[in-house]
Amino acid sequence: MREASVNRGIISNLSAGSVLIGVNLAAIPVSxxxxxxxxxGAWAVSYGLITLLVQTDLGLASGLVRQLAHARHKDGAEEEGRLATAGLLLFIALAVTLGLLSxxxxxxxxxxxxxxxxxxxxQQMTLTxxxxxxxxxxxxxxxAIAQSYGQFGTExxxxxxGQIARLAILLVAVAASGNIFVVLIADLIGLTxxxxxxxxILYIRRYLSRPRIADRALGDSGRSLVRFSIPTFISSFSTLGAIQAPLYIVGAILGFSQAAGFSAIMRLYQSARTMTGWITGPSLPAASKASARSDREAxxxxxxxSLSTSYLFAxxxxxxxxxxxxxxxxxWLGEGFxxxxMxxxxxxxxxxxxxxxxxxxVxxxxxGRPGIVAGNNVIVLVLTVALSWLGATLAGVTGGAAGLLLGTALVFPFSQVRTTRVTGLKMTRVYLLLAPLTAISLVPGWVLSFTPLDRAPTVSVAASYGLTGIIICALALLLRRRAKAWVLKTP
Structure with a gap:
């Protein structure tokens, strides 16, 4: 039952998420x-700051999802209501603080x-x-409230x-000869x-009730939420800081025109990370319940x-x-980019x-181990900033991207050791399975590069991605049950 619920959440996320990401990426060349x-390019850098501040959110969103699911399983409706109210007050305080910081x-x-x-x-960009x-x-x-109830599709x-409305405004602006101000307004409306x-929707479905402002135990619930969230914040801030740093550096060193193209590439990276988050998100409340039962196998x-699905999509x-x-x-962007x-x-x-x-x-x-790789992620941030600055100075945009890759790859093995100690997954078998799948996934693009189709850009790109997707889906369906049984087999 648990696995079916998680799988429904993943499917719901990916169905709506694919539309969301497609609309988001389509809006970039229009903008x-x-x-x-x-x-x-200047606005893209500004939007990068928005993404950093919103998605790190002091770790409150991840903490709220986990704590609400935990309270629902063990503590009852009273504590659940207090946590929801404490989260609301903390988010309001955070929104005012970070808005002023911007x-x-x-x-x-x-x-x-x-x-x-x-x-x-x-001034217009700063206020927006x-x-x-x-x-x-x-x-x-x-x-966070929606996810704690498994309402991923609603979210x-x-x-x-929001994003379809944003794209519609942009398309109208193209016909009406709009300017950067229209782009700012469209992005703000999309978020709002x-x-x-x-x-x-959450209130109508009774997933939200009236805030319990006068509840005397509210302070204890808020402190519990903050204690859980801060380690997650350190980890997520470092991770998202490492994602945004190369874009800030490219904009500062190479100029906003170069940052425009690089921001699109980084938006693709963020979209892929978001997709990974949508795949792994349904596991968060399920893992909380498994931890409460001390179910290591679950x-x-x-x-x-989560890993196998996210890797295949990647x-x-x-x-x-x-x-x-x-x-x-x-x-996607034009000849100039x-x-x-590379x-x-x-x-x-x-x-x-x-x-x-x-x-x-996740x-x-x-x-119950938030921020388990927080220290490692701080190192990733420091390495990424240093290497991207050096790389952008020496090799332009390619160097900035190399800094992102190296900063992530150098620390990745140490972070993985920490997480697998908690989950118990044996990575040796995982890599033995993923390596041939990776090699097979390269075959369609390689073969097509030797055919006449390679001279037709649109056909070449469509064929490469289409065939790669078909092959990966076929392998996933064929190997799904056997692969899982083999990977999870204990000695």
Whole structure:
């Protein structure tokens, strides 16, 4: 029953998530067309700060999901209500604080960048970014409530509505000869619609009740939530800081025009990480319940299910890139960005590493070990900043992407050892299975590169991704049960 519930959550996430990511990625070239590469590059850096501040959220969202699921299983409705209220108050305080911080940080960054931007535009971007942080954190609170109840499909539906509205505004702006201001408004509306759609649904379905502001035990619940969330925050802030750092560095050193193309590549990376999160997310409450029962076998099974699914999806994204990266960038962003193809390939490798590493962190967090790799992630952040700065200085955008890859890869083995100690999954068998699957996934792109189809960019990209996806899906269906039994087999 537990496995069926988790699988339904994964399928729901991936169905709506694929639409969400597709709309998100489609909006990038439209935004560049409207705003121009330099102005869009400046906004992309600003949006990177929004993403960093919203998604780290002091670890409150992950903590709230876990603690609510735990309270529902062990402590009852009273504690569950107190936790939901404490989370709401903490999110409000955080939104105000980080919104004000955005107003302070962004003008400093704009003044340090190689490409100066007009004062009026800088003000518009700063104010929009601050407002986006506030509504983004509101969305994170309601997302956490939805996820704690397993309402992943509802959450994704709200996000899809917001992003479709954003894309519609952008497409109208193309016809009406809009400018960067329209891009700012469209992005803000896309974020705002998520909590506006999701909150009423949660109240109607009675997943949310009136806040228990006067509850005397509210402070204890809030402190419990913060104690659990802070280690997660250290880990997630370091991880997301490492993701955003190369973009900030490229914008500062190489200029916002280069940052425009690189931001699209990094948005693809973030989308892939988001997809991994959607695959692993349903495991968080399930891992919490398994931990409460001291069920180590269930934790090991959850870890494998999440890891195998996320890696196969990552393969679909990354495996064709060595053969079609330049064509992908040309078709997606235009000829002017095709010289960043090596950066795209390096980011593809980073996507694969993350898909193996992230599931263990989520399961370990659900098992009551938040921030288990927090120290390692701080090292990743420091390495990524240093290596991306050096790489961007020496090799441009490719060097910035190399810094991201190396910072992640150097620490990855040590982080994985820590998570598998909690979940019990034996990685030797995992790698023995994933290695041939990886090799097979490279075959379609390699074979097609020797055919006449390679000279037709659209057909070549479509065929490479189509065949790779079909082969990986077929292998997953054929090997699903046997592979799991073999990997989880104990001596």
């Amino acid at each position: 560049i067309l409207i705003a121009g590469a330099s102005d869009y 107003l302070f940080v962004l003008p400093i960054y704009y003044s340090m960048a190689v490409d100066p931007i007009p004062h009026e535009l800088a 970014a601050a407002a986006s942080v506030v509504v983004g954190l509101a969305g994170r609170y309601y997302i 994704r539906l709200a996000a899809v509505i 619609l998520l909590p506006l759609v999701l909150a009423p 934790l090991r099974s959850l870890h494998w299910d 393969l679909v994204i990354a495996a064709p890139l060595p053969f079609v990266a330049q064509k992908v960038l040309t078709l 095709s010289d960043q193809s 950066a795209l390939m390096l980011v593809g490798l980073t996507i694969l590493i993350n898909s193996v590493y992230a599931p263990g962190v 399961v370990a967090t659900g098992a």
